[in-house]
Amino acid sequence: MPDQQGNPLDDDLRLAILRLSRRMRLQRSDADVTDSQLSVLFVLLKEGPQTLGSLSEHERVTPPSMNRTVNCLVDAGFVTRSSSPDDGRKVQIDATLAGLDVARETKRRRQAWFARQLEQLDATERATLDAAAPILRRLADS
Amino acid sequence: MPDQQGNPLDDDLRLAILRLSRRMRLQRSDADVTDSQLSVLFVLLKEGPQTLGSLSEHERVTPPSMNRTVNCLVDAGFVTRSSSPDDGRKVQIDATLAGLDVARETKRRRQAWFARQLEQLDATERATLDAAAPILRRLADS
DNA sequence: TATTGTTATACTCTATAACTATA
DNA sequence: TATAGTTATAGAGTATAACAATA
Numbered sequence: 001m002p003d004q005q006g007n008p009l010d011d012d013l014r015l016a017i018l019r020l021s022r023r024m025r026l027q028r029s030d031a032d033v034t035d036s037q038l039s040v041l042f043v044l045l046k047e048g049p050q051t052l053g054s055l056s057e058h059e060r061v062t063p064p065s066m067n068r069t070v071n072c073l074v075d076a077g078f079v080t081r082s083s084s085p086d087d088g089r090k091v092q093i094d095a096t097l098a099g100l101d102v103a104r105e106t107k108r109r110r111q112a113w114f115a116r117q118l119e120q121l122d123a124t125e126r127a128t129l130d131a132a133a134p135i136l137r138r139l140a141d142s
Numbered sequence: 143m144p145d146q147q148g149n150p151l152d153d154d155l156r157l158a159i160l161r162l163s164r165r166m167r168l169q170r171s172d173a174d175v176t177d178s179q180l181s182v183l184f185v186l187l188k189e190g191p192q193t194l195g196s197l198s199e200h201e202r203v204t205p206p207s208m209n210r211t212v213n214c215l216v217d218a219g220f221v222t223r224s225s226s227p228d229d230g231r232k233v234q235i236d237a238t239l240a241g242l243d244v245a246r247e248t249k250r251r252r253q254a255w256f257a258r259q260l261e262q263l264d265a266t267e268r269a270t271l272d273a274a275a276p277i278l279r280r281l282a283d284s
Numbered sequence: 285t286a287t288t289g290t291t292a293t294a295c296t297c298t299a300t301a302a303c304t305a306t307a
Numbered sequence: 308t309a310t311a312g313t314t315a316t317a318g319a320g321t322a323t324a325a326c327a328a329t330a
Contacts, residue, residue, distance in 0.1 A: 006253065006257060007272070009271075009272045009275040009276070010253070010256060010257060010260065010275075011253065012275040012276060012278070012279040013256075013271060013274070013275040013278060013279070014166065014252065014253065014256045015279065015282065016275065016278035016279040016281065016282040017159050017162050017163050017166065017278070018163050018166065018167075019282035019283070020159050020163075020278065020281060020282045021159050021160050021162075021163030021164070022163070023282075024156065024159065024160060025160070034298095034319065034320080035320095036319080036320060036321095037319090051288080051289090052288075052289060052290095053287090053288065053289080061320080061321070061322090062321075062322060062323080063288080063289065063290085064289090064290075064291080064292095064321090064322075064323085064324095065320065065321055065322070067289070067290065067291090068319075068320070068321085069319085069320070072318090072319070072320095087287095087288085087329080087330075088288095088328075088329050088330080089287065089288040089289070089328065089329045089330070090287095090288065090289080090329095091288085091289070110156065111148065111152070111153065111156065114152060114155075114156045115148060115152060117281050117284070118152065118281070120280075120281065120284060121277065121281075125277050128270070128273045128274050128277060129151075129155060129274055129277060129278070130149070130151045131270045131273075131274075132155070132270050132271055132273075132274035132278075133151040133152075133154040133155040133158065134151070134154060135263065135267050135270060135271060136154070136155060136158035136159070136162065136271070136274075137154040137155070137157065137158040138262075139158070139162060139259050139260070139262065139263075140157065140158040140161035140162045140165075141161070142259070142262060176296065176297080176321095177297095178296080178297060178298095179296090193311080193312095194311075194312060194313095195310090195311060195312080203297080203298070203299090204298075204299060204300080205311075205312065205313085206298090206299075206300080206301095206312090206313075206314080206315095207297065207298055207299070209312070209313060209314090210296075210297070210298085211296085211297070214295095214296070214297095226311095229306080229307075229310095229311085230305075230306050230307080230311095231305065231306045231307070231310065231311040231312070232306095232310095232311060232312080233311080233312070
């Protein structure tokens with residue numbers, strides 16, 4: 001019995017997404033930084049300073065987990081931890097310049113890697129992906 | 143200075159791939175199994191029995207890392223380890239029926255999740271993604 | 285009393301270095 | 308001697324439970 005059928009193109013698309021993503025995530029700054037740490041740096045780059053709680057919600061991990069990750073980032077000099085002025089229970093996590101650099105350099109490398117992949121395509125194929133991009137983006141955000 | 147420009151659709155596509163992949167990987171069997179373990183089970187499902195060395199190369203982790211992951215899978219009853227008949231240094235890792243079930247159930251759930259996502263689209267949008275699928279698949283495999 | 289964060293503890297994944305067994 | 312795998316050890320991410328500090 002075949003595992004499943006449906007539209008075989010769905011499976012091509014699904015597997016392509018998984019594989020491209022896996023390869024893209026290998027592209028990153030030379031700094032000694034893990035996936036979880038990078039993910040936090042991207043949040044700080046995009047959305048500015050965060051509390052520990054907001055980071056743990058954003059990344060969908062428990063507060064103790066995020067606390068550990070933040071500790072590693074502090075030790076590496078990529079973020080600072082300071083107590084919130086308005087609410088003494090909260091802490092504010094800020095990216096340092098070095099931390100922002102790691103995030104930006106990683107973004108740059110991923111963009112460059114993806115651009116090189118796209119260079120394999122002819123104009124028609126590029127046009128097809130240009131048409132697909134907003135649709136996939138909407139699915140990803142929904 | 144803007145971070146980068148190039149084709150903004152490239153970035154939409156790139157980010158869509160990262161996000162869709164992240165959400166897809168959350169879909170999995172209810173069995174208590176990690177990402178690394180799942181990845182091994184998928185290799186065994188698709189390509190049959192493997193040695194420890196071939197698994198570690200395939201997943202691009204060191205042999206000691208793979209050894210640990212395999213130990214966990216053995217403890218969970220999802221794979222068996224036996225010595226290779228032709229070369230006493232090698233071990234053969236086979237998926238058990240339970241292990242194959244975990245892989246198949248995970249695949250099923252990911253297909254189902256992705257199919258639900260695609261149901262949001264109209265016929266024209268579906269056609270665009272159908273045209274994009276083989277192109278992305280080729281990029282992923284290149 | 286409720287909220288925010290931290291500490292204690294435990295398990296998995298990752299690595300490098302050193303070791304065993306077989307070819 | 309070279310190869311395949313394992314063990315020892317250590318750092319990082321994940322979790323739950325228990326604790327401290329503040330609102």
